[in-house]
Amino acid sequence: MLDLSYIRSNTDQVREAMKALNTTAPIDEILELDEKRREMLSRVETLRAERNTVSKEIPHIKDPHEKQSLIAKMRQVGDEIKIIEVELGPTQEKLDTLMMQVPNMPDESVPVGLDESENLILRQAENLPQFDFEPRPHWELGEELGIIDFERGVKISGTRFYILKKDGARLQRAIIAFMLDLHTREHGYIEVYPPYMVRRECLYGTGQLPKFADNQYHDDEDDLWMIGTAEIPVTNMYRDEIMDETDLPIYHTAYTACFRREKMSAGKDTRGIKRGHQFDKVEMVKFVKPETSMDELMSLLDNAEDVCRRLGLPHRVVQMCTGDLSFTAAVKYDVEVWAAGCKEWLEVSSCSNFKDFQARRAGIRYRPAEGGKPEFVHTLNGSGLALPRIMIAIIENYQQADGSIVIPEVLRPYMGGQTTIPEL
């Protein structure tokens, strides 16, 4: 959420930003409602002040006539207050609703562009794996090796579901453990294991609601929402908290399953395990002081790239232009990994700086060490990394002519020393 007083005093910049984002936001309506709200607020506050002072005097008044007349007068003031409040309530509500629909402002460093075609490739691996045979896609190899069962996945849960089996399931487990160990032991993150179902307020805090309700699975009976990413529970851990400056920065990493309806991508990527309704991900989340957040984003991105490097997966980094920025992000970089079989760059991580956008929604603040008012922290997060696509890249890039797969060296300790699938 943006700061309302910022919108008020920097209206032109906000309008420009919305244009750059290639979106519209109800700025005029917001300003109008805000003015109406403030006008009513000052009226109602004056009346309340009067009632407060008089009500304090009433018990000390001896003369019963005077007392009764003041009570009558205050009853009238109370009625007036109520009349204004009846209008003020919905106005405030409407304003809040609109404010929740305004996307974050892009950082000045973000290139202006219309859509994904104008994203910037910042760096790209030069040596893609070479084969002296035609590399095959993971859905063929996976099925042949008996490590992915598409048919039975669909049988039990429908389209976009699959079952990992034998070394396939084990490989995924190994990657998860490897990534968590890397982030906790070498990158300074504290591991957490959060709930996969959260209350609705959490989704407002991180920005999935109200705009993206379509993509969330949710249980009507208890109003619990299945997380689409660990960002949701982990960021909301500190909702409505004021931390000490010395607590910052906080780095968390979490392994969770993620659930997405994928409505907007209907019919897209239906082959293989690239896009499922359920997938696993290791996530990195940071809470930092505002002045450090851009540096923190760079190190977060590097932490994600480090996973690729160690797994020996050629990757590239893409900076989102304004038109392809997500609703909540002020800056966003994607890490994409090359998959030799389907010959595609696959997005395995998305590293964003949300600045104070989520913190304001979720009420996450810190008290500066030198005293003074609490300030909003900056939040960041990035995948570290998404499992299915890493699985794809490993299966396809490490495939051999005979259809077997060589296990990347760093994963072998997590696979009991096994070096290939199938085991020789």
Place this chain on the structure above:
RNA sequence: GGAGGGAUGGCAGAGCGGUCGAAUGCGGCGGUCUUGAAAACCGUUGAUCGAGAGAUCCGGGGGUUCGAAUCCCUCUCCCUCCGCCA
């Protein structure tokens, strides 16, 4: 799922329908004392909006009242007991 009890400032814990943004203790911060520290003593110490006056906040929402932390309704959460269960 059934029965009961509770939710107050960073924590613990008082609170009569008016003088309560809230006693007291702890913690935090500042000071006195001390070579330094501890102890002791004194002071200070919540948030939001607002230029300010002031307004609002005692789990959330609604109501009664001139006036609500205090009364009523409702929701949520927590605790205890019973039942059920990985």
